[in-house]
Amino acid sequence: MELVLAIGIGVFAGSGVWLILRPRTFQVIIGLSLLSYAVNLFIVAMGRLKTDAAPILAAGGIGDPARFADPLPQALVLTAIVIGFATTALFLVVLLASRGLTGTDHVDGRETER
Amino acid sequence: MSLPLDHLMIAPVLLPLLAGAVMLALGGERRLAVNATFSVVSTVALVAISIVLLRTAHAAPGGVAGVYRLGDWPAPFAIVLVVDRLAALMVLLSSLLATAALVFSLARWHRVGVYFHPLFQFLLMGINGAFLTGDLFNLFVFFEVLLAASYGLVLHGSGSARVTAGMHYIVVNLAASLLFLIGVSLIYGVTGTLNMADLAARIPAVPAGSRALLEAGAGILGIAFLVKAGMWPLCFWLPGAYSAAPPPVASVFAILTKVGIYVVLRLWLLFFGDAAGASAHVGGEWLLIGGMATVTFGAIGCMASQDMARLAAFSVLVSSGTILAAIGIGQPGVTAAALFYLVTSTLGLGAFFLLIELVERGREPGADVLAVTREAYGEEGELDETDEVGVAIPATMSILGLAFIGCAAIISGLPPLSGFVAKFALLTAALNPQGRAVSIFDWLFLFVLIMSGLAALIAMTRAGIRAFWAAPDRVVPRVRVIEIAPVVLLLLFCAVKTVEAGPIMRFMQATAQSLHAPQAYIRGVLGAAGERPSLRRGAT
Numbered sequence: 001m002e003l004v005l006a007i008g009i010g011v012f013a014g015s016g017v018w019l020i021l022r023p024r025t026f027q028v029i030i031g032l033s034l035l036s037y038a039v040n041l042f043i044v045a046m047g048r049l050k051t052d053a054a055p056i057l058a059a060g061g062i063g064d065p066a067r068f069a070d071p072l073p074q075a076l077v078l079t080a081i082v083i084g085f086a087t088t089a090l091f092l093v094v095l096l097a098s099r100g101l102t103g104t105d106h107v108d109g110r111e112t113e114r
Numbered sequence: 115m116s117l118p119l120d121h122l123m124i125a126p127v128l129l130p131l132l133a134g135a136v137m138l139a140l141g142g143e144r145r146l147a148v149n150a151t152f153s154v155v156s157t158v159a160l161v162a163i164s165i166v167l168l169r170t171a172h173a174a175p176g177g178v179a180g181v182y183r184l185g186d187w188p189a190p191f192a193i194v195l196v197v198d199r200l201a202a203l204m205v206l207l208s209s210l211l212a213t214a215a216l217v218f219s220l221a222r223w224h225r226v227g228v229y230f231h232p233l234f235q236f237l238l239m240g241i242n243g244a245f246l247t248g249d250l251f252n253l254f255v256f257f258e259v260l261l262a263a264s265y266g267l268v269l270h271g272s273g274s275a276r277v278t279a280g281m282h283y284i285v286v287n288l289a290a291s292l293l294f295l296i297g298v299s300l301i302y303g304v305t306g307t308l309n310m311a312d313l314a315a316r317i318p319a320v321p322a323g324s325r326a327l328l329e330a331g332a333g334i335l336g337i338a339f340l341v342k343a344g345m346w347p348l349c350f351w352l353p354g355a356y357s358a359a360p361p362p363v364a365s366v367f368a369i370l371t372k373v374g375i376y377v378v379l380r381l382w383l384l385f386f387g388d389a390a391g392a393s394a395h396v397g398g399e400w401l402l403i404g405g406m407a408t409v410t411f412g413a414i415g416c417m418a419s420q421d422m423a424r425l426a427a428f429s430v431l432v433s434s435g436t437i438l439a440a441i442g443i444g445q446p447g448v449t450a451a452a453l454f455y456l457v458t459s460t461l462g463l464g465a466f467f468l469l470i471e472l473v474e475r476g477r478e479p480g481a482d483v484l485a486v487t488r489e490a491y492g493e494e495g496e497l498d499e500t501d502e503v504g505v506a507i508p509a510t511m512s513i514l515g516l517a518f519i520g521c522a523a524i525i526s527g528l529p530p531l532s533g534f535v536a537k538f539a540l541l542t543a544a545l546n547p548q549g550r551a552v553s554i555f556d557w558l559f560l561f562v563l564i565m566s567g568l569a570a571l572i573a574m575t576r577a578g579i580r581a582f583w584a585a586p587d588r589v590v591p592r593v594r595v596i597e598i599a600p601v602v603l604l605l606l607f608c609a610v611k612t613v614e615a616g617p618i619m620r621f622m623q624a625t626a627q628s629l630h631a632p633q634a635y636i637r638g639v640l641g642a643a644g645e646r647p648s649l650r651r652g653a654t
Contacts, residue, residue, distance in 0.1 A: 046299040076299070
């Protein structure tokens with residue numbers, strides 16, 4: 001499972017980095033989304049991978065902490081997803097405004113001369 | 115602290131949030147006068163609150179005024195806000211600057227776009243929260259709050275230049291936020307905590323095998339803040355965004371780079387101070403060299419700038435670089451001087467961004483570019499207009515000119531204003547290190563600092579001559595009192611700082627001492643928490 005997750009994060013991050021270096025605004029926004037998926041998976045992985053373990057304690061006792069998943073990274077990931085979603089939506093608006101004002105989807109607002 | 119004073123600690127976050135929310139609830143844009151009133155009342159109240167906090171923190175033993183436990187949970191388990199000297203000082207600085215920029219915007223700028231006042235209040239909430247929080251992930255949340263508000267403000271007034279510069283600004287900051295998250299989660303994975311004081315207590319005990327991972331996490335986290343602070347080579351977004359932003363917004367943005375610097379100063383000294391064992395002072399030379407490279411880049415940029423807004427933006431870089439290099443030297447005396455410089459340069463740059471708009475008002479756009487091109491090609495146009503000698507300078511122009519000289523003196527570090535005191539203190543402290551010999555880096559720091567002052571002076575003189583002397587047929591700009599008053603007020607603060615340099619410097623020294631020896635901070639957060647070691651998760 002570790003290997004699959006690691007490869008998944010790597011593919012997301014690699015594609016994301018390549019895309020945000022592209023000159024079209026749409027490529028940049030997709031790149032940022034892929035990067036944020038990679039980061040979100042990474043945060044979960046930092047809480048140690050564990051299958052079939054609840055993140056909350058069972059009713060009526062503390063029990064053995066080793067049998068539970070770490071709840072904090074899951075909470076962090078939720079926050080990161082919400083914030084990432086909001087800022088991406090905001091960027092989408094700016095992207096459309098830029099497209100409307102400059103008439104091109106190049107990130108510099110004008111095409112490069114060839 | 116007594117009970118009402120206790121809750122005053124969270125007021126710098128709650129007050130702007132409530133003010134912004136009430137504005138939105140009252141119908142947003144349709145009642146500009148109501149919004150403006152709320153905004154001014156909230157910001158002025160913030161100044162008063164932060165003065166109270168500053169006095170309490172300075173009087174408190176160890177410099178920690180108090181720790182605010184949200185939900186009254188014990189410290190390592192939940193989020194805390196910590197008010198110490200540095201946090202209170204930064205909150206005061208941001209609210210002073212915000213008051214000036216807000217009053218300036220009331221004349222004209224708050225009308226050119228929608229939702230100026232709510233966004234302005236949310237920006238203040240994010241800035242104050244970032245200064246006050248004692249939790250790493252909460253810092254991320256406040257960073258996002260201030261960034262989201264700043265995205266809106268940088269686009270205020272619209273126009274294709276602003277939208278393009280704003281887009282670059284947003285992408286760079288989104289990418290930096292992702293690095294922030296990677297750094298935070300690496301640090302959490304190694305230590306199992308996100309509370310800053312708890313982290314400082316655990317980092318010396320991190321096993322050798324995990325140390326590289328921890329330092330990598332801290333390094334990635336540092337890059338996220340250095341992007342914000344504008345350290346070379348992470349700063350290429352800054353001149354474009356700052357010079358395209360509307361003037362009152364650019365003026366407040368002068369504090370945004372300082373938020374990045376504040377976090378570097380706080381976390382680096384807390385995590386990797388003298389007590390950090392094997393990780394002590396990791397990355398210090400990077401700050402020093404990177405800071406000096408930033409100063410050099412900023413100084414060259416100042417000389418190359420053809421219009422004043424870009425000149426101001428590059429001066430922001432010079433100011434950031436100077437402080438980062440001074441932090442990297444790692445001496446309490448230098449840190450104290452750097453704090454003095456931080457306050458001075460932020461006030462001076464804030465005033466300069468406001469002043470530029472007033473000066474540029476009477477001139478046709480693009481005049482600067484033409485003038486520089488003419489100089490470069492050696493064409494001496496319009497020489498026959500020399501019979502203008504003896505024309506009385508209108509009062510507006512003389513006030514603007516005096517304010518410009520004030521800004522130039524602060525930014526280039528000349529007497530009589532406090533820029534000179536700050537640079538003098540920096541160099542004195544760097545050349546008199548405690549416990550070690552003066553190194554080649556100290557001399558290099560001296561050279562870079564002096565040369566950046568010279569470069570700023572040349573650039574400012576050139577811009578000043580072109581704006582005030584070289585245009586005999588210029589239109590005198592219409593300037594209202596509420597536009598020039600904030601500029602004069604900010605410069606007056608700098609004058610007061612020169613007169614009261616002794617007491618202020620002693621305060622900065624006390625602040626720097628407690629930053630370099632953060633035991634009081636750590637004890638303040640963790641000590642009263644009622645130790646429950648059985649529930650603490652061990653280092654994994």
